[in-house]
Amino acid sequence: MSSPDRMAQTRWRELIEAHLLGAISDNESQELETALLANCEAREDFRQRCNMDAALRREASRLLVGELHKEPTGSWRPFFRPVWLSLAACLVLLLSFAAFYYFSNSDAEDLQVVSAENARLVNRADLLLVGAKLPLRELALESGFLRVRLGNGVLLDLNGPLAATFESGIKMRLLHGRMSVGVGSEGKGFTVVTDAGEVVDLGTRFCVEADAKGESRVAVFSGEVKVRTGGSGSEFIKIHEGEAVRFTALTGLRRWTEVALAVDAAGLERTPTKGVIASARDNLGNDKRHPFYGIVHEGMRPGALAFTDKPNPRWAPLPSDTLPSWLQGADLVRTYHQFRHKRNYSLTLTLREAAAVSVLIDTRQEPPTWLKDRFTDSGARVRVGPWMPSMAKTEGVEIGADGQPYVSFAVWRTTAAAGQFVLGPAHPEEQKEDSVALMFGVAVKALSPMSPHSN
Amino acid sequence: MSEAKSISEAEFLTLFVKNEESLRAYARALLPTWEAVDEVLQQASVVMWKKLAQLENADGFLPWAKVIVRFESLRLRRNHARDRHVFGDEVFELLANEVGKVDEETCERERRALQHCLQQLPEHHRELVLAPYAGDGRVTRLAEEAGRTVNSLYKLMGRLREKLAQCIELRIANGGPV
Numbered sequence A: 001m002s003s004p005d006r007m008a009q010t011r012w013r014e015l016i017e018a019h020l021l022g023a024i025s026d027n028e029s030q031e032l033e034t035a036l037l038a039n040c041e042a043r044e045d046f047r048q049r050c051n052m053d054a055a056l057r058r059e060a061s062r063l064l065v066g067e068l069h070k071e072p073t074g075s076w077r078p079f080f081r082p083v084w085l086s087l088a089a090c091l092v093l094l095l096s097f098a099a100f101y102y103f104s105n106s107d108a109e110d111l112q113v114v115s116a117e118n119a120r121l122v123n124r125a126d127l128l129l130v131g132a133k134l135p136l137r138e139l140a141l142e143s144g145f146l147r148v149r150l151g152n153g154v155l156l157d158l159n160g161p162l163a164a165t166f167e168s169g170i171k172m173r174l175l176h177g178r179m180s181v182g183v184g185s186e187g188k189g190f191t192v193v194t195d196a197g198e199v200v201d202l203g204t205r206f207c208v209e210a211d212a213k214g215e216s217r218v219a220v221f222s223g224e225v226k227v228r229t230g231g232s233g234s235e236f237i238k239i240h241e242g243e244a245v246r247f248t249a250l251t252g253l254r255r256w257t258e259v260a261l262a263v264d265a266a267g268l269e270r271t272p273t274k275g276v277i278a279s280a281r282d283n284l285g286n287d288k289r290h291p292f293y294g295i296v297h298e299g300m301r302p303g304a305l306a307f308t309d310k311p312n313p314r315w316a317p318l319p320s321d322t323l324p325s326w327l328q329g330a331d332l333v334r335t336y337h338q339f340r341h342k343r344n345y346s347l348t349l350t351l352r353e354a355a356a357v358s359v360l361i362d363t364r365q366e367p368p369t370w371l372k373d374r375f376t377d378s379g380a381r382v383r384v385g386p387w388m389p390s391m392a393k394t395e396g397v398e399i400g401a402d403g404q405p406y407v408s409f410a411v412w413r414t415t416a417a418a419g420q421f422v423l424g425p426a427h428p429e430e431q432k433e434d435s436v437a438l439m440f441g442v443a444v445k446a447l448s449p450m451s452p453h454s455n
Numbered sequence B: 001m002s003e004a005k006s007i008s009e010a011e012f013l014t015l016f017v018k019n020e021e022s023l024r025a026y027a028r029a030l031l032p033t034w035e036a037v038d039e040v041l042q043q044a045s046v047v048m049w050k051k052l053a054q055l056e057n058a059d060g061f062l063p064w065a066k067v068i069v070r071f072e073s074l075r076l077r078r079n080h081a082r083d084r085h086v087f088g089d090e091v092f093e094l095l096a097n098e099v100g101k102v103d104e105e106t107c108e109r110e111r112r113a114l115q116h117c118l119q120q121l122p123e124h125h126r127e128l129v130l131a132p133y134a135g136d137g138r139v140t141r142l143a144e145e146a147g148r149t150v151n152s153l154y155k156l157m158g159r160l161r162e163k164l165a166q167c168i169e170l171r172i173a174n175g176g177p178v
Helices: A003-020 A026-038 A040-068 A083-095 A337-341 A369-374 A389-393 B009-030 B034-050 B058-079 B089-101 B104-120 B123-133 B138-146 B150-173
Strands: A110-121 A133-135 A138-149 A155-168 A171-182 A191-194 A197-201 A205-210 A215-222 A224-229 A236-240 A244-248 A252-255 A277-282 A294-296 A314-317 A331-334 A347-351 A355-362 A376-385 A405-416 A419-423 A441-446
Touching (some): A003 A026, A003 B150, A026 B089, A040 B009, A040 B089, A040 B123, A040 B150, A110 A155, A197 A205, A197 A215, A215 A224, A277 A294, A277 A331, A347 A441, A355 A376, B009 B034, B009 B089, B034 B058, B058 B089, B104 B123, B104 B150, B123 B138, B123 B150, B138 B150
Parallel strands (some): A171 A191
Antiparallel strands (some): A110 A133, A110 A138, A155 A171, A191 A197, A205 A215, A215 A244, A224 A236, A244 A252, A277 A347, A314 A376, A347 A419, A376 A405
16 A cells, blocks of 8 residues: 555544544534445445444443443342343334233232222222322232332332332332332332333332333333343443333433323322423424423533433533523423524423523524514623534533533523413524524423422 | 244344344444444334344354345434535445445454554553443543543544454464454
8 A cells, every 4th residue: 555545544443433433523424424435445444444433332331231240239229131021022012012021929018009080900990099009019000090008118100001019018010001100218119010121229219111012111200210221232321310211131221202192191290390490392393292391390400411412511601600690400401402503493381480591502503583572682601512523623612621522502581471482483583594602491480489499 | 923934933033133233333333423323223224123024044144134124224314414524325325335245254364463453562551442432431531531632532542442453454364263
């Protein structure tokens, strides 16, 4: 190979690695694409390194499972089964509905019915009433809503149709259906197993749903849970308040952007949320499926997660600065970063009372018309990050003291009356399609200091 | 599914698990992120299951499965067309064709060579190379522990990966035991 060829090879290999590490800039990506188009050697290098990338990922997963098996087990055992069993279970569910099986259970503990609405069990003609006791064994709820309490105080909200079995008072298997779980200190470590993996409570309230296709979904309303899949890429990940993931045994965890739950069925209205924001809903999806917005009461503070679908970027004051007092402790809406390009996007907040609404917007972009019409730039600035290393090369991005990329956001404010308040898309109409601007954030604080919804 | 299948359900599971790594490596060449690969593999596995009757025998599984993965990758690309790191149509087609045709034995030899080359690295370098896949902020933690910036760690990672790739190439070229 001649010297210029060798230089070209060295360069495209650097670009391939940057691409695989997610650290490639836009210009570099273009350069790589040109090299791949022009050189079959570059494509062969690319193939080899993708093969290597996949093998490294698999090796990392194997090591991680090994680490997890060394964890103190406390009141639960790591749940392990061969991958092919997980796949078999998923595929049985693909072909048929709800297969039940028995675990012998010498535990005399019962489930106590705390509330019920038209709750009908399979193979039982009468409706369930408050105070009824059910054996801690299998549970098949044909229809309706049921709230039950376990002996350790764990509360389960079950929405029919649902099928589950209990291995003990601290571990249950959800075969299909949706439920939310409220766990106090006594029930910490409560585990829900599905055919896609397991969810371990760390002291929280969360919702889990399993479907007949073998996918499971978890949304955390407060606190945090630990989730791992049952597939070959098994890993534990913590899911925090306001976050949601979906997973199968085959493909691991993904952030969940659609919730196949109406607000009521999710139990959200049964557990009255604190705070001035009663709900946040966008115009995407349909009646049954819509993105789940994490609303964190008094959540606006340094280090708060900014977006529902991004695990890293957090709100923070500018260096050597503090958050304005009128922003600190506001209720935080975790928006979806992936919706930043949607031109027809709208987000409707339902406010319980009059409030100050703050929209935090990327300073690198021209504010959209709807923002300029109704809001005023407060002059306050915050920053959000860290972002992927590749962002470091983007215009307007600042590198923090930790060496990672951050972006400054301007805080625009207005006041709104109780009721519905609508926000528009992130990009102004005339914005270029390849804009690098990010999604906006939203924080809301009750106007009255005497409000029961304010801190 | 009422029609008789040549491959049983149990056989399908075995074949899928056996070939999953190859399918993931193939999808990785077509898609910009591991999240996209996971999504495509999930969709593709459902399609494979539904179309199992098309598969005549176990030998044909991998090429058949790759076609499905390619199709699902194409579909996902259309939904992510705005992503600046998604390759254009021409490059996609070239990669899909060429990567798809490489024989499995070659890929398996490379994977075995990687295992050997990985063991040649000092432990702390091995940990660094595997850190991006841990998904738990491990790279940031390693940077903090080492007193370095995350960017500088990514640069070191790139050099180590280059070293691994060259080791693999050399091992295969020299006919080393793999």
